Amino acid sequence: MYDGFTERLADMVVVWSIPIILVLLIGLSVIMIIKNNKKSHPSINNRSLQRLNEQYAKGEIDDEEYIRRKKEIKGL
The missing domain is CATH 1.10.287 (Helix Hairpins)
Incomplete structure (x- = not known):
């Protein structure tokens, strides 16, 4: 039912979404740490x-x- 292109596109979306989500989570963690550090000092x-x-x-x-x-x- 699906041709090769559609399957590869779906695989690329899944594969690239994981690193993007990880980068966003790391970025948010760094921002939260910086904000909390400013509040404590x-x-x-x-x-x-x-x-x-x-x-x-x-x-x-x-x-x-x-x-x-x-x-x-x-x-x-």
Whole structure:
């Protein structure tokens, strides 16, 4: 019922779909590992912002200084 070309085409689809799926799974795994790694290690900006918030809460800096430093930290 099937000619040789159709059978070879079906075989090629099956054979090539496996490596493509594996590459996609590896890529997704790498992306997930990178995202989880960023979440588990706070960045320097987050630590700086946390320290700035603590200084502001203790009254060590005024409103203007807080806003100025916060903009510098966020890079605005």
